[in-house]
Each structure stands twice: as structure tokens, then as C-alpha cells.
Amino acid sequence: MIKYIGSKRTLVPAILELIQRAGDFGSVLDLFSGTSRVGHALKRAGYRVLANDHNAYAHTLATCYVQADAEEVLADAAKLVAEFNTLPGEAGYFTDTFCVQSRFFQPKNGARIDAIREAIAAKDLKPELEAVMLVSLMEAADRVDSTTGLQMAYLKSWAPRASGDLQLRVPDVLPRATQGKGRAFCLDAVQAARDLTADVAYLDPPYNQHSYLGNYHIWESLVRWDKPEVYGVACKRVDVRERRSPFNSRPRVAAAMRQLLESLQAPGRRRLLQQRGLP
Ligand SMILES: C[S@@+](CC[C@H](N)C(=O)[O-])C[C@H]1O[C@@H](n2cnc3c(N)ncnc32)[C@H](O)[C@@H]1O
Structure with missing residues (x-):
């Protein structure tokens, strides 16, 4: 894996354990995927992973480590x-x-x-x-x-x-995950939160202005x-x-994060809203 600031190399086992303990889920959406280390570990554990990052190199990493299957x-x-x-x-x-x-x-x-x-x-x-x-x-x-x-x-x-x-x-x-083929996306995170659905969302945005x-x-x-x-x-x-x-701007980050969290929809909630004709 490439050297990457903010990469979760050492935290991957703890993140995986948290998600596994949270419930019997099948799919995870990683909205800021970076190196795709997290998505790679989740895929190895059997989850269907949807990985998203707005930079082309990160999308390429996700296509390799999350979407492509060894076979x-x-x-x-x-x-x-x-x-x-x-x-x-x-x-x-x-x-x-x-x-x-x-x-x-x-x-x-x-x-x-x-x-x-x-x-x-x-x-x-x-x-x-x-x-x-x-x-x-x-x-x-x-x-x-x-x-x-x-x-x-x-x-x-x-x-x-x-x-x-x-x-x-x-x-x-890795070989295809037991819960299904992963997908890599190259979208703005807010758009991805609006368009993509999974049981669990994992959010690891940038930490500073760079x-x-x-x-x-x-x-x-x-x-x-x-x-x-x-x-x-x-x-x-x-x-x-x-x-x-x-997410790299102090004056803009709070509104962007609020918008992202409001856009995130669990499949159950989305189905319920659709049944009731609500947006
Ligand atoms: C802290 S890093 C993620 C590190 C990743 N978890 C890992 O282990 O490699 C944050 C990522 O957010 C991406 N990013 C920043 N702004 C974004 C946006 N508006 N939409 C989507 N991705 C964004 C960056 O390209 C970067 O890869």
C-alpha cells in the first residue's frame, strides 16, 4: 500500500471489530476511501463494500482492492x-x-x-x-x-x-466477498451519501486544510x-x-458534514420513506 496521511493501517482491526460487533450486517459504504485499506479488510471479512473517493487515484485503488475480484x-x-x-x-x-x-x-x-x-x-x-x-x-x-x-x-x-x-x-x-461484489465510485461524498445505500456507513474525512x-x-x-x-x-x-x-475548509466543513449526515439513508429507512411517498 502507498504511504498516505490519515491511512487507517494500524486501526483496521479495531474498525473491523466495531462493525462486526454492531450487528449482523452485509454491506458497508466507505465514503472517503483513500487507500481502501479499510474496504480491503472489510471485503476480506466477507462484507459487500461500496468505496467512494473524489480523487481519481483513490478511485483506482478502490477499483483494485474493493471492486476487482482475484478470480x-x-x-x-x-x-x-x-x-x-x-x-x-x-x-x-x-x-x-x-x-x-x-x-x-x-x-x-x-x-x-x-x-x-x-x-x-x-x-x-x-x-x-x-x-x-x-x-x-x-x-x-x-x-x-x-x-x-x-x-x-x-x-x-x-x-x-x-x-x-x-x-x-x-x-x-481478494476473491469476491461472500456478501457480493464490491463497487468503487468517484463521487463527491455528499452525492455518494445521497445515491448509495448500505447497512453501515464509515466516514473518515480529511482533518485539515491541505x-x-x-x-x-x-x-x-x-x-x-x-x-x-x-x-x-x-x-x-x-x-x-x-x-x-x-471537508478541507474550516468555514465550510460543518455545513458539508450536516448535509452528508442528512443524506445518508439506511435501506430500511429508505424503503419506509418510499412506501409513504416521502422524499
Ligand atoms: C483521511 S483520508 C481517508 C483515509 C482512508 N480511510 C485510508 O485508510 O486510507 C480522507 C479521504 O477523503 C477524500 N476526500 C476529501 N474530500 C472529499 C469529498 N468531498 N468527497 C469524497 N472524498 C473526499 C480524500 O481524497 C482522502 O482520500
Whole structure:
């Protein structure tokens, strides 16, 4: 899994236990899924998971760890990982932006990331297999980056891990959960709360004013592969300035959270409201 601020790596067992103790539920909605660590653990425990996050890289992680099922993608993913691990580097947008204009990765790894990302695009894979390959590349790049875990800045001196060679691994994709196939969504959390229904909702919003898009802009550009214009020393994508979340804003967060909680509907309550013709 990638380094991610606010990731629930150490809390996953406690969250799982709380949900299991709360009742005999079948489905869980994770509205701010991030790395999808929580959704992955819930899927492993048998729950049908609906994972949502408004950033494309997080949606890709959720498609890999929550929506894709091992029996459908793992054999092909293993073949592609072996094939891409032999690809020579070929410098392009990624190397120029994140190894020359800035120093997040060493150029030898930047060139391999460029070559593998272009190869993934050229294969025109089905969405779930493509997400598994993008996660494999994101995680491989994360193992050789030169940051403290945030992409707002790179280190002045190279991190020791940056000199290692980029190597893909097959992500830990799980078999389909006993309670049914999971789904990944890329919606604003308030919209997702309105549109999606599950027995339990798990809410883990951001904690401060720093947007996750700004913190992880390299993963967003790697996944979208839209080669955007960048600004500043960290070479952030220009849309970091416009794509803001109310959950990163002190004046806006209370109203957004209220709206989200009012929108959340348990299946029983939704059915009851529908039967009575109520909104
Ligand atoms: C604290 S992190 C979640 C961490 C996650 N539980 C994990 O273990 O990795 C908060 C997440 O909320 C997402 N987010 C922020 N504002 C959002 C919004 N308005 N709608 C949907 N997701 C949002 C961010 O992209 C980020 O991944």
C-alpha cells in the first residue's frame, strides 16, 4: 500500500471489530476511501463494500482492492507484471516533470515509470485489470520515491530508497466477498451519501486544510495520464487550485458534514420513506 496521511493501517482491526460487533450486517459504504485499506479488510471479512473517493487515484485503488475480484484479474495481472518488469525505460512527461523539473524520483526510475505507464495505456485493458496494473505501478513508484510521504515537497538529499530499482509486484487483490461484489465510485461524498445505500456507513474525512489532491498530485497525474500543466517547486497539476473539498475548509466543513449526515439513508429507512411517498 502507498504511504498516505490519515491511512487507517494500524486501526483496521479495531474498525473491523466495531462493525462486526454492531450487528449482523452485509454491506458497508466507505465514503472517503483513500487507500481502501479499510474496504480491503472489510471485503476480506466477507462484507459487500461500496468505496467512494473524489480523487481519481483513490478511485483506482478502490477499483483494485474493493471492486476487482482475484478470480477475474489475477492471472492476467501476473502475466502483465512479468512483461512490464522487463521493459526498458523511456523518458517522457513523468521523467521531465518529476525527475528533471523536480526531484521526486531518480531519472532511471522516472523513465521506467514513463515506459510502463505508456504500455498500460497502449494495452487498452478492461477497467478493473487496468486499475490493478495502475496500482501495481503506483505502489512500485512509492517504494522508490524521495519524499516524507507527502508530495507537497521532495527531500533536499535523496532518500536512500530512491536509488533502488523500480520493480512491479502483483497487488493483493481478494476473491469476491461472500456478501457480493464490491463497487468503487468517484463521487463527491455528499452525492455518494445521497445515491448509495448500505447497512453501515464509515466516514473518515480529511482533518485539515491541505487537500489530498495537492498532497498526492503525482498519483493523480500518473493515473489520469493527462499530462497537465504544472506549477511551483513541487510541480503540482494546475487543477489542484480549483478542485477543492469543503471537508478541507474550516468555514465550510460543518455545513458539508450536516448535509452528508442528512443524506445518508439506511435501506430500511429508505424503503419506509418510499412506501409513504416521502422524499
Ligand atoms: C483521511 S483520508 C481517508 C483515509 C482512508 N480511510 C485510508 O485508510 O486510507 C480522507 C479521504 O477523503 C477524500 N476526500 C476529501 N474530500 C472529499 C469529498 N468531498 N468527497 C469524497 N472524498 C473526499 C480524500 O481524497 C482522502 O482520500
